[in-house]
Amino acid sequence: MHLLTDGLKLAAGRALEDLLERSTSTPARGLAAGVLITSLVQSSTAVTVASIGFVNTGLLSLRNALWVIFGSNVGSTMNVWLVAALGFGVKIDAFALPIVGVGAALLLAGRGLRLRALGQALAGFGVLFLGIDVLKESFSGVGAHLDLATFIAPGWGGYLMLVAVGTVLTVLMQASSAVIALVITAAQSGLMSIEAACAMVIGTNIGTTFTAIVAAIGATANARRLAASHVFFNLVTGAVALILLPGLIGLLGVVRGWLGQPLTPALTIALFHSAFNVLGVLLMVPAAGRLLDWLGRHFRTPEEALARPQFLDASTLGLPDLALRALRMELGRTQALALACLRNAASAAPDEAAVNRDAAALGALAGAVGGYCGRINAAVVPLVLADRLARSLRVLQYQQNVADCCRYAVALAAQLGPMPTLPLATAARAFAHSAERLSAVADCGAADFAALRVDVVLAEMEAEYDRLKEGLLGAGAHAQLGIREMQERLRLASLLRRAVEQTAKAARHLAALDEREAAPSDPPGGDYEPLPAG
Known part of the structure; x- marks a missing residue:
């Protein structure tokens, strides 16, 4: 199985990625892509891990990847059908040995990676069925002296034990198809009842989730959600299949009777494996939306939790005054994020990652706040409250x-x-320190907040900015700095200065909203002055 799977993955190359990227735009196409690609590479684990990787890098959305995962479970049944149909319906060595020979020749003498990988896959395919032939002959001899049924506990307890055995074997062997081949061979040889074999097959489905869980460790929240959906699907499908086990086997017998075909253990297990995976997909059709919602509320990163509104409750929309109170509380959170951005940008060692994280969270919250304000505005809002709404958006x-x-x-x-130079470094540090101080005093949620302190620190910052600007211009004029570097350092100082000014404006307006005062007058410059070029 490892030879076959690794060879097919290498031979497929970029085709696996291309198919996943281009063929998952709708649930139906995602499902079909999962079935097709898993049938081609003969490994649902490979498709699952690739999907987690694509979700982790943002190439595939969680919604689309979900159906790829569901389809990969159905696609994994193809190998079981090959084992059941070829492994027990024809003389194996008549086709397996030539395939091994051709595959080995390509693997050793083929030109190019793709051709050698194809040879590896062919050799693995042939060796897989030769192994099944060896198992058949060995089990036929053992079967006369050993009855596995004596080791299987009766009732649901025995079934659960067999499910656990199938799960553990799959985790250890990392190839559910290889475990199913063993199970089919044992059942075909009479060493295990059909029911016991089917219970172990359910366990193999659950065991395939182990690799997905490992792949999601340390990944993004969406990648962990996808791995969780894989576990959820296989657990739910396995539980339903176990509950319906006797009925499903009886139904499959009736279907085979209608077709006038003998119901061998191998074909029964293959039919059962396909039937309960298809049944699982049918169960997921109405549940996928709720599953996505549930996953969205879990496995959150700290950044996602930070960017999620905490006070914007739709139930308050019918009461504009309460809605505006909730909006004000959310603006307190956005103010805290803005202050964190300023603090990290003005520190002695600017933390770019922290600034980008807080800015992204602020952007996500701003989108939610804007949508909430639109819903408030759609209602009939008194003039006074409409003014507060406009000022909130200004903040x-x-x-x-x-x-x-x-x-x-x-x-x-x-x-x-x-x-x-040291004088410029001293001036720059004094300017940045004044910006840091303003980030501390502009927290209008603090008990000692005072708008007057904001104005005092803002004036200090302006004085430090003027000193730094004068120093930079002097350094440029006396060739202590290149003109280009001087301009860039002036632009950096201007960016921090503007951030401080905007922080002060937000703090003043929030304080006025809290005190139900008129909007404070802002200095010239406006609210939407453009960012410096570059």
């Missing part, structure tokens, strides 16, 4: 400006590096 715009300026600033600071 949000200030906060987004802070995040944008800080993102540009930390990226530019990383490119420029430290100041080349």
Whole structure:
């Protein structure tokens, strides 16, 4: 199985990625892609891990990948049919030995990776069926002296034990098809009842989730959600199949009787494996939406939890005053994110990753706040409340400006590096320190918040900015700095200055909203002044 699977994956090359990327735009296409690709590479685990990788890198959405996973479970039944039909319906060595020979020749003498990989897959395919032939002959001799039924406990307890055995074997062998081949051979040789074999097959389905769980460790939240959906699907499908086990086997016998074909143990197991996987997909059709919603509420990263609104409750929309209170509380969270951006951008060692994380969370929250404001505005809102709504949106715009300026600033600071001279470094540090101080005093949720302190620190920042600007211009004029570097450092200072000013404006307006005062007058410059070029 490993030779076959690894060879097919290598031979497929980019085709596996291309099929997944281009063929999953709808649930039906995702399901079909999962079935087709798993049938081609003969490994549902490979498709599952590839899907987790694509979701992890953002190439595939969770919604589309979900159906690829469901389809891969159906596609995994193809190998069982090959084992059941070829392994027990024809003289194996008549076709297996030539296939091994051709595959070995290609593997050793083939030109190019694809051709050698195809040879490996052919050799693995032939050796797989030769192994089944050896198992058949060995089990036929053992069967006369050994009755596995004596080791199987009766009732549901025995079935659960067999499911556990199938799960453990699959985890250890990392190839569910190989385990199913063993089970089919044992059942065909009379060493195991059909019911016991089918119970072990259910366990092999559950065992395939182990690799997906390992692949999702340390991955993004969506990748972990996809792995969880794989586990959920296989557990639910396995539980339903176990409950319906006797009935499904009886129904399959009736179907085979209608077709006038003898019902061998191998074909019964193959039919059962296909039937309960298809049944699982049918169960997921109405449940997929709810499953996605449930997954969306779990496996969150700290960043996602930070970006999720906490106070915007749809039940308050009918009461505009309550809705605006909820909006004000959410604006407190966005203000905290804006302050964190400013603090990390102005620190002695700017933290670009933290700024980008908080800016992304602020952007996501701003989208939710904007949508909530639109829903408030759709109702009949009194004039006074409409003014508060407009001012709240103004505050949000200030906060987004802070995040944008800080993102540009930390990226530019990383490119420029430290100041080349001590006097300039001292002036830059004093300016940045004043920006940090403002991030501390502009928290209008703090008990000691005072708008007057914001104005005092803002004036100090302006004085430090003027000193830094004068120093940079002087260094450029006296050739202590290149003109290009001088311009870039001035732009960095301007970005931080604007972030501080926007932070102060947001704090003043939030304080006025809390006190139900008129909007404070802002200094010239406006709310939507463009970012510096670059």
